[in-house]
Each structure stands twice: as structure tokens, then as C-alpha cells.
Amino acid sequence: MTTLRRRRILLVDDDPAGAELTVAALTMLDSEASVEVVADGEEALDFLFRRGAFAASADDALPGAMLLDLKMPKIDGHEVLRQVRADPRLNGLKVIVLTSSDQARDRVLSRELGSDGYLVKPPSIAGLIALLRGCAELLPPAEESAT
């Protein structure tokens, strides 16, 4: 049995409209991309560690990359990053911070906690696509397995 594996990306953003635009940009970049959207840090961790609402999907493949907002209710992006980097099971996960904050403090902390990229949300979709293209090597390759 073979599975067609596509780019699997986890998008963490508490702003649904913003998330929709980001999904649109990712899709324009790669129509085959498979994007999971969760609304906050807690859901992101549940998703990554297959617990809570996501316990049932334990067999599903983990995403290769995560686009992570910083300012979120409950558990913020930095905390998510900290927990992800503390668990060896998620060693291969690329984390790209995608935030509206261009504060040096956030940038530095994200790098220290082990993020792979830091994107400040641009005011247009065209801009976002350009940014995402700029760090395409961080996005997981489309994996194909023969059936």
C-alpha cells in the first residue's frame, strides 16, 4: 500500500481571516500543499503530540514545517517553540515564525529558542508569497511514494 504524501504544513494563527489569507498564499505557491490550521498554542501542541482532540490521528504523518504566530491566547508562540525544541521526537520539524511583530526582542528570542525562520506579515498577499518563496527550502518537499 502506498500513500501520496504532500507538503504537510501546520499553520498556527488565532486570526481566522489572517489564517485564510496565509492558506491562500501557500496554495498559490503550491497547489498540492496540505495545510492544517490550529487556532492557538495549546491546539498546536496537542496536534504535534497527538493528544486531546488529536489523539485519534496518532497514525497520521507529522507535518514537516510549522508556520507559527507569536501573539496568541493561552500558550504563545515562544512557549510552543520551547516545548517543540525540548522533544527529540520533533527533531526534524522546521519552524517558521510568521508574526505581525517586527520587534527585535521577539526576533532574538525566537532565534534563541530555535526557530528556523522569522517572517513579518506583509500588508499584501503578493508580499507574503514572496516571503514564503524566499524560505522555500524550509518548507518540506513534496514526498511521493510509489504505490
Place this chain on the structure above:
Amino acid sequence: MNWRHVMLLALAVFAAAAAPPVDAPARIVVFGTVERLPPGADPAWKIDDAAFDQGLAAVVAKAAGLPFRFAEFKTAPEVLAALEDGRIDVIPSLGRTPERIGRLLFSVRHTVATIAAFMRDDRQSPATWAELAALRISAVRDSSGYTFLREKQLDAHALLTETTEEALRAVFDGRVDACLSNQLVGVSVARQMRLEHQIVPAYVVPDFTVDFCMAVRRSDGELLQRLNDGIALAAERGDLQRHREKWQPVFESYWLARPDLRRWLAGGGAALLLVALLGWGWHRSRLRAEQRLTDEVSRQVEQRTRELAAANTQLRTSEEAVRRLNAELETHVARRTQELAARVSEVERLNAELEAFSYSVSHDLRAPLRNVAGFLELLRARLAERLDAESVRLMGVASAESARMGTLIDGLLKLSQAGRGELRSGPVALDELVAEVRAELAPEIPARRIEWRVAPLPRVRGDRALLRQVIANLVGNAVKFSRHREPAVIEIGAAAPGTGGAGDGTVTCFVRDNGAGFNPKYADKLFGVFQRLHSRRDFEGTGIGLANVKRIVTRHGGKVWAEGNIDKGATFYFNLRVSP
């Protein structure tokens, strides 16, 4: 004019000030004494202490300007009782004994009295105090004689009476050997009892005197003050001395009147007596002169003491006032400091809150705005082929407006950040900042003809990133507002030494253009947030740039100001500390 005159003047002024208002009914002060002898009762001797006391009272009351009258009573205890129940106001002459001090108020002393032992003239006079002490003695309770007995701890064995008359009667009856009494009082009472030939002052107690003062009720302190003033004035004028001298011969003659002396005279010692008298007279005059001197000294000492006491009281009062004022001031300062500290921390808290608020507002405003722009983009992409030209224009306007709002929010965010966080101070080369900003602007103005006149600028001390915003704003404004000039002239420089704060460690720099300028009437509005002096149709802008410039320069401890006129260009000045 010596100090006594000054004092006199001061007292007169004080007396005038202390005098009751003229329209108030004047209080008539009642002086109480024992009865005077009936006039002419015994012209030979005129020993009459009531008369002495009344004369004294008159002298003092006149000096003090007090209306007065006399009241007479049978005995001294009655006089005391009359004072205590208010029928009289003053006893003009009363020995100041410890027992009385607690009950009455005493003036300064006006007379010093001696104590004499009154004995029957047929008894041998004691030659010494020891001889006297061995005798049986009577005295009036609480009198000066009694005071003396108490001091010698002989009061337990003494016969104590209520009146001088009783005490003298005991001597006459032989119940006691001697009566200790104020000499003047004893003589006077003996005279009234018509026993002056039988009871005589046989021994004057040496080295012991009693101060005689005027006495008032304890509640009558104000009257006492007036009497003290009167006594001081009368003493100053010599009235007291004259009063005493008037009576002195009377007492002296009484001494001469002793029966044994008279007997001795009759015994033929006249010649001897004459010689003795001459000598004695000379001696007396010497004594009197000495007495006068003593009196004068004692009076001066009294006056000085009063003066010092008054000065002391005043000093204490003002010291206390100063202390109280000091304490009040300290309390006040402490309270103000506390209030100020509270206000400062409140302002700091509000400021931090405001900064956090404006930061999060601009942050949170950006998300929906970005989304609006994003969805407009998606919509336009989706409808691209189906839209007519006008629809494309309308969507373009919507996009442009959301972009403008984004710029505004960015400006607010920058302004908020300029006021927050630590200043990372270091040497900053303004030349470099100008070059960087010009390079940044160049792509936006490829078609413009601008004549740059950039003079060398000093190194200043400050936060490079923030100062870069200052230069970017001022140079950007100069470029923007000179866009209708051909050529535009933009001048950047530092004020010449002597005109721009050389010497106080600061330098004043300026950015000048020949552009649209501004109405100087609104010069103070230039630096306010969202204040714009040009319409957006003429010049784009957020109205935040100069507010940001002001905030940054102010945070660096500098000042920023502008000069200009409509269509005559503008010059913006700012001063900063020079880097060493």
C-alpha cells in the same frame, strides 16, 4: 539716655498699651488695710503702718494710672479674708511667706522688712540670737515672724496667734517672753493697743528679712502686672524712696522713745548723748546713704531680673514659635514630597500604560487592516476579467486607503517605540546618518533636481536608531515640501560657534529648504501628533513625523523648533549634546 530711661520709656509705652480703652468703665482698685489711727490720736508718734501702706498704695496706683480707693478692716486676718472673697483687690503690703505664695499672687517687693522681738520693757533684752531662742515666743500664724520661726524650726514650741494684737498681748500678760513680728507692724499694733511704752522691740533679728509686696488674688494676674509696672515706675521716679524716707524718722524716733533710753537720758548723760548723737547722726546718715545705695542696687537688680525674665519669656515664646513653624514646615515638606512621589509614580504608571496601549492598539489594528487589503487582493484576482474600469478604480482606492491607514499605524507604532525603552546612547556621526538617509531617498526622487548643500556635521551623543529617524523625517520633509521648486535647495548644517550653544556642550543643527514653508502663526502646532499644516491633496503625510522628531530630541535632552513662512521655505533646528 541710659538703659533705665529706655526701660522707663518702654514701661510707659507698655502701660499705655495695657491701659483699658477709654470708653470702658475704669475698674476702681480697692486696697485693703487695717484701720488707720484716728487723725490726731497721737501726734507725737504717728506710728501707723496702715497709713504707711496706704501712702505706698497711693504712690504705686498713681504711677500705674489705676483709679483706687481704700477699705479698712479691724485686723490683718480680716484684710486677708476680704482679699480672698473679693471685697478688696489688693493688700498693699504683705510679707511674702511660703504659706501665702500658694494662695495669693505677689508683686515685686517694694519694702524689705526686718523682724524684731517685742518684749516688755522691764525685761532684759537678749544680746544674741541664742539668748532669744531660749525664750518663750509668740508669733502670728503665717506672718513674717512665723516664717522666721519655721526656718529656725522653733515653730512647734511657739505660741501661734491669729493677730499681732493677740501675740503682743501674750507678751504683756507674761505668757511668753517675746513676740516675733515685722518691726513696723509690731510697733504700729503696740501703738494701737496703747502699750507702746510697755512692749518694745528689744532685739532685731540679724541677717533675716522678709520681702513685703503687694498681694492680689491668684486670678488677678493682669492687675498684678499693672501693679508691678507701677512699682517699677514709682521706684524709677524716686517716689517709693521718698515715701520710705517720709516714714523713716518716725521709726527712728520710736527707737529713741524707748523708756530705758529716756531713763538713761534723765540720768544726766545729756552731754555724752549729744556727742553720741552727733556721732550716731553721722553714722545714721552714712547708714542711710548706704541703705539708699543698697536700695538702688537692689532695685536695679530687680528691674534687670524682670527685664531678663521678660526677655527670657519672649525668647522662649519665639523659640517655641520657630520650633513649631519648623515642625510644620517639615511635615508640610514631607507630605508634599510624598504627594509628589505618588504623583510621579502615577504619571510613570499612566505613561507606561499609555505606551502599552498605543503599542497594542497599533499592533492589533494592523491585523484586520492587513486582512482587508489581503481579501481585496483575492477579490481582484478572482474578478480580474469581469471588472470594468470603474470597479477596478474603486477597488484601487480601497486598497490605497487601507495602505494609508497602514502607514498611519506604522507612524503611531514608531512614535510609541520612540518613547519607550532605554536610550542606547553612544557617539553618533550625523554625517553618516545624512548620507544614509539621502541614499535611501534617492530611488524615490530620480527626476528631481535638488541642490544639496551639506556642511560637515559634528558627532553627537545619542541613540543612533532614533536619531536616524530624526534625520530621515527632517530631510524627508525638506525633499517633500520643496517638490515644486526648480531647483529645490536643501541645506544641512550646524550653527556657527557662538550662535548655537557652543560652550554648554550642545550643538544646534538645522535642515533648511526653499519649499512651501508654513504660516509662523502655527509654528507651535507643527510638532503635535496628527497636526498637519498642508492638505493631503498638496502633500501626503501622516502628521506623526514631526511629533516623533520632537519626542526623540526631547528624550535626548535637546530642543527642536522651526522657522519659516508661507512659500519662503522652512528651517528646522534641533540641538543635541556633542560627543566628547
